[in-house]
Amino acid sequence: xxxxxxxxxxxxxxxxxxxxxxxxxxxxxxxxxxxxxxxxxxxxxxxxxxxxxxxxxxxxxxxxxxxxxxxxxxxxxxxxxxxxxxxxxxxxxxxxxxxxxxxxxxxxxxxxxxxxxxxxxxxxxxxxxxxxxxxxxxxxxxxxxxxxxxxxxxxxxxxxxxxxxxxxxxxxxxxxxxxxxxxxxxxxxxxxxxxxxxxxxxxxxxxxxxxxxxxxxxxxxxxxxxxxxxxxxxxxxxxxxxxxxxxxxxxxxxxxxxxxxxxxxxxxxxxxxxxxxxxxxxxxxxxxxxxxxxxxxxxxxxxxxxxxxxxxxxxxxxxxxxxxxxxxxxxxxxxxxxxxxxxxxxxxxxxxxxxxxxxxxxxxxxxxxxxxxxxxxxxxxxxxxxxxxxxxxxxxxxxxxxxxxxxxxxxxxxxxxxxxxxxxxxxxxxxxxxxxxxxxxxxxxxxxxxxxxxxxxxxxxxxxxxxxxxxxxxxxxxxxxxxxxxxxxxxxxxxxxxxxxxxxxxxxxxxxxxxxxxxxxxxxxxxxxxxxxxxxxxxxxxxxxxxxxxxxxxxxxxxxxxxxxxxxxxxxxxxxxxxxxxxxxxxxxxxxxxxxxxxxxxxxxxxxxxxxxxxxxxxxxxxxxxxxxxxxxxxxxxxxxxxxxxxxxxxxxxxxxxxxxxxxxxxxxxxxxxxxxxxxxxxxxxxxxxxxxxxxxxxxxxxxxxxxxxxxxxxxxxxxxxxxxxxxxxxxxxxxxxxxxxxxxxxxxxxxxxxxxxxxxxxxxxxxxxxxxxxxxxxxxxxxxxxxxxxxxxxxxxxxxxxxxxxxxxxxxxxxxxxxxxxxxxxxxxx
Amino acid sequence: xxxxxxxxxxxxxxxxxxxxxxxxxxxxxxxxxxxxxxxxxxxxxxxxxxxxxxxxxxxxxxxxxx
Numbered sequence: 001x002x003x004x005x006x007x008x009x010x011x012x013x014x015x016x017x018x019x020x021x022x023x024x025x026x027x028x029x030x031x032x033x034x035x036x037x038x039x040x041x042x043x044x045x046x047x048x049x050x051x052x053x054x055x056x057x058x059x060x061x062x063x064x065x066x067x068x069x070x071x072x073x074x075x076x077x078x079x080x081x082x083x084x085x086x087x088x089x090x091x092x093x094x095x096x097x098x099x100x101x102x103x104x105x106x107x108x109x110x111x112x113x114x115x116x117x118x119x120x121x122x123x124x125x126x127x128x129x130x131x132x133x134x135x136x137x138x139x140x141x142x143x144x145x146x147x148x149x150x151x152x153x154x155x156x157x158x159x160x161x162x163x164x165x166x167x168x169x170x171x172x173x174x175x176x177x178x179x180x181x182x183x184x185x186x187x188x189x190x191x192x193x194x195x196x197x198x199x200x201x202x203x204x205x206x207x208x209x210x211x212x213x214x215x216x217x218x219x220x221x222x223x224x225x226x227x228x229x230x231x232x233x234x235x236x237x238x239x240x241x242x243x244x245x246x247x248x249x250x251x252x253x254x255x256x257x258x259x260x261x262x263x264x265x266x267x268x269x270x271x272x273x274x275x276x277x278x279x280x281x282x283x284x285x286x287x288x289x290x291x292x293x294x295x296x297x298x299x300x301x302x303x304x305x306x307x308x309x310x311x312x313x314x315x316x317x318x319x320x321x322x323x324x325x326x327x328x329x330x331x332x333x334x335x336x337x338x339x340x341x342x343x344x345x346x347x348x349x350x351x352x353x354x355x356x357x358x359x360x361x362x363x364x365x366x367x368x369x370x371x372x373x374x375x376x377x378x379x380x381x382x383x384x385x386x387x388x389x390x391x392x393x394x395x396x397x398x399x400x401x402x403x404x405x406x407x408x409x410x411x412x413x414x415x416x417x418x419x420x421x422x423x424x425x426x427x428x429x430x431x432x433x434x435x436x437x438x439x440x441x442x443x444x445x446x447x448x449x450x451x452x453x454x455x456x457x458x459x460x461x462x463x464x465x466x467x468x469x470x471x472x473x474x475x476x477x478x479x480x481x482x483x484x485x486x487x488x489x490x491x492x493x494x495x496x497x498x499x500x501x502x503x504x505x506x507x508x509x510x511x512x513x514x515x516x517x518x519x520x521x522x523x524x525x526x527x528x529x530x531x532x533x534x535x536x537x538x539x540x541x542x543x544x545x546x547x548x549x550x551x552x553x554x555x556x557x558x559x560x561x562x563x564x565x566x567x568x569x570x571x572x573x574x575x576x577x578x579x580x581x582x583x584x585x586x587x588x589x590x591x592x593x594x595x596x597x598x599x600x601x602x603x604x605x606x607x608x609x610x611x612x613x614x615x616x617x618x619x620x621x622x623x624x625x626x627x628x629x630x631x632x633x634x635x636x637x638x639x640x641x642x643x644x645x646x647x648x649x650x651x652x653x654x655x656x657x658x659x660x661x662x663x664x665x666x667x668x669x670x671x672x673x674x675x676x677x678x679x680x681x682x683x684x685x686x687x688x689x690x691x692x693x694x695x696x697x698x699x700x701x702x703x704x705x706x707x708x709x710x711x712x713x714x715x716x717x718x719x720x721x722x723x724x725x726x727x728x729x730x731x732x733x734x735x736x737x738x739x740x741x742x743x744x745x746x747x748x749x750x751x752x753x754x755x756x757x758x759x760x761x762x763x764x765x766x767x768x769x770x771x772x773x774x775x776x777x778x779x780x781x782x783x784x785x786x787x788x789x790x791x792x793x794x795x796x797x798x799x800x801x802x803x804x805x806x807x808x809x810x811x812x813x814x815x816x817x818x819x820x821x822x823x824x825x826x827x828x829x830x831x
Numbered sequence: 832x833x834x835x836x837x838x839x840x841x842x843x844x845x846x847x848x849x850x851x852x853x854x855x856x857x858x859x860x861x862x863x864x865x866x867x868x869x870x871x872x873x874x875x876x877x878x879x880x881x882x883x884x885x886x887x888x889x890x891x892x893x894x895x896x897x
Contacts, residue, residue: 107869129863177857184853188846196839212835219839223846 009034035559057108074147076316186286189227197279224278257463280781287785350397358389465780474755481799502745524626632735639739
């Protein structure tokens with residue numbers, strides 16, 4: 001189960017960029033790392049003696065960000081208000097609290113957290129739920145500060161968020177536990193009643209004495225009646241609700257069959273006459289409950305992380321008081337307070353700007369990607385991000401009354417919305433129920449005329465055998481399993497209908513920026529022009545200089561920054577950066593900008609985007625900045641084309657750039673210089689010609705285009721996941737996941753169809769047989785259960801873990817042979 | 832054969848006890864996390880960190896209110 005990446009970073013598995021030589025010693029051997037962030041985390045894990053994490057894990061982590069490891073970010077978490085609002089007191093001064101963690105992938109993450117955070121004095125327990133990324137913490141605030149725990153989690157790369165007490169979460173847990181109890185009671189009861197029934201059947205051949213037979217009958221009743229009344233509650237209540245609202249529901253024939261069989265059996269037992277059906281009823285309830293439990297768990301797990309992240313506002317804010325400013329928690333804020341917000345921070349509440357101006361990114365709320373400038377008197381909303389500038393905001397609305405919470409509520413509603421396929425199955429099932437109820441009545445009346453003693457068993461058999469649960473279960477079970485299967489591939493589904501549309505797609509339109517290329521740039525090539533400097537030195541100087549820059553080019557140098565002090569640092573917009581390191585002045589930027597310091601013109605030494613590093617005296621080095629293709633871009637294009645899809649590339653970038661990337665990937669149809677409106681027009685045009693278009697974007701910049709396409713896919717990481725508006729969200733790095741999603745979709749449709757066909761076929765065959773009296777109630781219960789079980793198991797096939805490529809990681813570790821670009825999670829599914 | 836009049840009611844009583852134990856376990860969070868405990872066995876270290884200063888857990892301090 002070891003997941004290693006023989007040619008990539010030992011920690012995160014990403015390719016190590018050219019020119020980076022960072023190593024960490026893990027369990028005595030040197031391992032290559034791709035950046036200082038990975039190095040820090042890996043060394044942390046090693047120094048805590050937890051290297052075994054690398055053996056346990058079966059999914060690779062995201063690349064950690066270096067800046068996250070400081071405890072001061074979480075200083076406000078130690079305030080009493082946090083304890084009051086988020087934590088629940090346990091005994092002996094311990095408190096309980098739930099955190100939402102980013103980047104939890106597999107059980108090994110949970111193990112790592114348990115060992116590393118659990119080792120702190122004062123932490124009694126930390127339990128991580130891998131399915132929804134929540135950590136349940138029990139700790140003593142007097143022994144260890146919450147901020148320290150949070151900082152430890154952040155240092156491992158699992159950035160924590162406080163989880164607001166959420167009624168939905170508690171309700172889910174209650175529901176799940178209740179269901180578990182029903183199932184176990186029904187299961188144990190079934191075993192008991194079956195064994196008595198078996199004793200009775202065998203006894204019938206071996207001349208059981210009437211007294212013992214009667215004893216088995218009575219004891220069956222004693223066990224079956226409470227079990228049926230307790231475990232079957234769900235069905236009785238739901239049927240009663242449906243009847244009250246004059247709706248048809250699947251639970252009406254189910255509940256009537258159960259109650260009819262149960263009470264007739266009780267009467268027969270008391271009167272000591274005829275056949276009893278205790279075993280059939282209990283078995284019927286047990287298998288039905290199993291199916292319902294599968295649906296419940298699947299429904300609850302889908303998209304829980306999604307809503308948790310969407311809810312996450314900053315927990316702290318800087319409140320202005322008469323004496324100055326103080327750090328307070330969000331729960332302490334009141335309407336009318338004034339708060340200060342700096343660059344890179346998220347607004348904690350809705351309010352009005354009192355002073356300052358800033359570029360504000362409102363993409364979370366409006367989908368509008370370009371940050372807007374907001375000035376005095378403008379309204380600002382909670383959850384929006386300040387890109388640069390400083391603000392003083394007077395708080396107006398908080399918590400549940402913010403626009404953000406309204407949107408989150410809408411999101412939750414959207415999630416509870418049933419997919420069309422399931423709705424259709426429900427509708428068909430409800431017609432079928434009317435048919436079954438009429439059929440049972442007619443059969444009952446007919447048999448009453450022919451042979452009154454057989455009327456009851458026939459009615460029960462008809463009701464049980466034709467229970468349309470397979471019909472109603474087939475689709476939701478398959479869809480739930482499919483969304484789990486997609487989640488395993490790293491694809492979250494936010495609109496359930498997507499699964500139905502995905503197989504029909506004919507055209508895929510890519511948006512170049514951030515879709516096929518990486519969001520961060522890299523240094524493609526370094527050309528040294530000065531003897532005194534080594535390649536490593538040049539990179540390091542550039543890294544220090546670029547520290548203050550917010551230009552995307554700076555991302556290429558971030559991993560070379562060693563934190564060394566830079567004097568007089570300044571960034572010249574659209575030109576470059578300048579600063580003094582160890583007494584030498586440097587400039588780094590566009591050739592024209594750098595050339596001001598050296599004599600003569602600087603010409604770029606080759607194709608592509610080059611920037612120059614100069615000192616006062618001379619040119620030191622040239623860097624070529626690339627925006628490299630994402631891992632797996634080639635495989636994605638290949639895979640999609642093999643599936644017979646037409647590919648297009650539409651981008652707002654310069655046309656020659658777009659054409660170059662299209663050429664590199666072998667996409668014939670490329671369009672550059674496209675505005676969002678042009679892209680939308682392109683999509684509309686394709687749709688007019690009868691194409692079904694899937695748009696792949698980053699989900700934030702091209703929200704309108706995504707909305708215009710039949711299906712939208714977005715690539716997103718971390719907190720951005722919650723900000724995307726797309727139908728499908730592809731998390732993490734790998735682009736192959738997109739093609740995996742396209743490969744999985746036809747299987748989903750096939751399995752749903754198989755399930756529906758089976759359920760229909762079975763019910764249509766079984767109903768006449770039962771009505772004619774050929775099927776005794778026990779056989780009906782077995783038949784019905786087997787049919788439902790078959791449908792559930794068939795649906796579960798979609799949720800299976802994709803089989804991993806064998807032999808991976810057995811190659812010499814650390815040898816830089818052929819770069820492997822396929823991370824294990826995204827290996828092709830076995831047929 | 833008279834022994835069945837003792838054994839079978841006994842089996843029913845055992846079932847009730849098993850159910851009572853199961854309900855207790857559900858109420859005390861035993862079924863909330865089914866993934867991580869699988870890894871504990873891989874731990875060679877006997878002193879699991881969670882154990883050393885865990886607060887005493889009684890039924891009445893569990894999630895009874897849920």
